[in-house]
Amino acid sequence: MxxxxxxxxxxxxxxxxxxxxxxxxxxxxxxxxxxxxxxxxxxxxxxxxxxxxxxxxxxxxxxxxxxxxxxxxxxxxxxxxxxxxxxxxxxxxxxxxxxxxxxxxxxxxxxxxxxxxxxxxxxxxxxxxxxxxxxxxxxxxxxGNTSGEVSALRSVPFSALDKNGKEVNSEQLKGKVVLLDFWFIGCAPCWKKFPDLQRFHEQYGDHPEVAIFAINRPMASDHPGQSFESIQKKGYDFNVLQGDQKIMDDFGIYVYPTVVVLNKDGKIIFMGQLDEAITSVEEALQE
Incomplete structure (x- = not known):
C-alpha cells in the first residue's frame, strides 16, 4: 500500500x-x-x-x-x-x-x-x-527568409500619424532609406530592443537620407496617445508613429518586433531583426 x-x-x-x-x-x-x-x-x-x-x-x-x-x-x-x-x-x-x-x-x-x-x-x-x-x-x-534580405522587392504604400496627429506617408519618404520598427506596448522583446533602436537613432537620426520610425500596433487595451507616452517615459526620443491593422497586414507583420528597411525607391529590401537591419541601412546608403 x-x-x-x-x-x-x-x-x-x-x-x-x-x-x-x-x-x-x-x-x-x-x-x-x-x-x-x-x-x-x-x-x-x-x-x-x-x-x-x-x-x-x-x-x-x-x-x-x-x-x-x-x-x-x-x-x-x-x-x-x-x-x-x-x-x-x-x-x-x-x-x-x-x-x-x-x-x-x-x-x-x-x-x-x-x-x-x-x-x-x-x-x-x-x-x-x-x-x-x-x-x-x-x-x-x-x-520568410534566413538573413533578413528580401529577394522579391516590393513597395507598400502606407500612412500613419505622429504624436501631433500629422500624417507621415511613404510618398514623403521617397529618396530616403527608411527603417520601420513594428511593435506593440505589451511586447517584451520589443522593449528589449529599444535601447539599440535609440542608439541607432542617435547615430543616424540627423542624417538627411535616413528616416527611422517605430510604428505602434494599437491594442484594444491601449488608451489614446499611450504609445507616445510610454516611449517618452522611458527616455527614448526616436520617432513614433501610430499605425493600424491595415499597415500590419499590408507589410505582412505577424511577429513582433519586426523591422523593415525600405530603399530610396520605397521598396522593401529587408525584413527581420534590428541588428541585421542596421547593416542593411548602412549598405543601402552606399548605393
Missing part, C-alpha cells in the same frame, strides 16, 4: 516537473535568438531528472513508466499551449529536444555497452541547435 502511494506521488511529481519545465523553457525564448538555449536547457534538465528517476527510484517507478510519464508531460504541454500552427512549427525543434532528453536518459541508465556514445549522439541535436541553426530556423518561419 505504502509503495503504491509513493509510486503515485513520484509519478505525479515527475509529470508536474516535466510539464512545468516545458512551459518555463519555452517562455524564456520570446527573443528568437534564445530558442536554442531553451532547447538545450530543456534537454539537459529533463535528461538529469529522468536519469535520477530511472537509476535511483526504479523500484518505486519502473523505467517504462518514467519514460511514458515524461513524454506525456512534454507532449501534453505542447498540445494544449501552442496557439497556432505557425508557433508550433517554430518550437518543434525545442519539443523534439525535450523528447530526446527522455530518450537519452533511458539510454544512459540502461547499462548498454555503448551507452555513453549513444547518449552523446542523441545530445548532438540540442547542442547543435544552440549554435546559429535554431535562430536561422525561427527567422525563416517568422520572416
Amino acid at each position: 505504502k509503495k503504491g502511494i509513493l509510486s503515485f506521488f513520484l509519478a505525479t511529481l515527475l509529470f508536474i516537473v516535466t510539464f512545468y519545465l516545458s512551459a518555463q523553457l519555452l517562455s524564456i525564448s520570446r527573443d528568437y535568438s534564445l530558442w536554442g538555449v531553451g532547447a538545450l536547457l530543456g534537454f539537459i534538465l529533463i535528461f538529469v531528472i529522468d536519469t535520477l528517476y530511472i537509476q535511483q527510484l526504479a523500484k518505486f517507478l519502473p523505467s517504462k513508466w518514467t519514460i511514458f510519464i515524461s513524454l506525456f508531460g512534454v507532449l501534453l504541454f505542447a498540445f494544449i499551449s501552442l496557439p497556432s500552427l505557425r508557433f508550433a512549427t517554430k518550437v518543434l525543434p525545442t519539443v523534439i529536444s525535450f523528447v530526446l532528453g527522455v530518450l537519452a536518459a533511458a539510454v544512459y541508465a540502461s547499462g548498454l555497452r555503448k551507452r555513453y556514445l549513444y547518449t552523446f549522439l542523441i545530445a548532438l541535436f540540442p547542442f547543435l541547435l544552440n549554435l546559429n541553426i535554431y535562430s536561422t530556423w525561427v527567422h525563416y518561419i517568422e520572416f
Whole structure:
C-alpha cells in the first residue's frame, strides 16, 4: 500500500516537473535568438531528472513508466499551449529536444555497452541547435527568409500619424532609406530592443537620407496617445508613429518586433531583426 502511494506521488511529481519545465523553457525564448538555449536547457534538465528517476527510484517507478510519464508531460504541454500552427512549427525543434532528453536518459541508465556514445549522439541535436541553426530556423518561419534580405522587392504604400496627429506617408519618404520598427506596448522583446533602436537613432537620426520610425500596433487595451507616452517615459526620443491593422497586414507583420528597411525607391529590401537591419541601412546608403 505504502509503495503504491509513493509510486503515485513520484509519478505525479515527475509529470508536474516535466510539464512545468516545458512551459518555463519555452517562455524564456520570446527573443528568437534564445530558442536554442531553451532547447538545450530543456534537454539537459529533463535528461538529469529522468536519469535520477530511472537509476535511483526504479523500484518505486519502473523505467517504462518514467519514460511514458515524461513524454506525456512534454507532449501534453505542447498540445494544449501552442496557439497556432505557425508557433508550433517554430518550437518543434525545442519539443523534439525535450523528447530526446527522455530518450537519452533511458539510454544512459540502461547499462548498454555503448551507452555513453549513444547518449552523446542523441545530445548532438540540442547542442547543435544552440549554435546559429535554431535562430536561422525561427527567422525563416517568422520572416520568410534566413538573413533578413528580401529577394522579391516590393513597395507598400502606407500612412500613419505622429504624436501631433500629422500624417507621415511613404510618398514623403521617397529618396530616403527608411527603417520601420513594428511593435506593440505589451511586447517584451520589443522593449528589449529599444535601447539599440535609440542608439541607432542617435547615430543616424540627423542624417538627411535616413528616416527611422517605430510604428505602434494599437491594442484594444491601449488608451489614446499611450504609445507616445510610454516611449517618452522611458527616455527614448526616436520617432513614433501610430499605425493600424491595415499597415500590419499590408507589410505582412505577424511577429513582433519586426523591422523593415525600405530603399530610396520605397521598396522593401529587408525584413527581420534590428541588428541585421542596421547593416542593411548602412549598405543601402552606399548605393
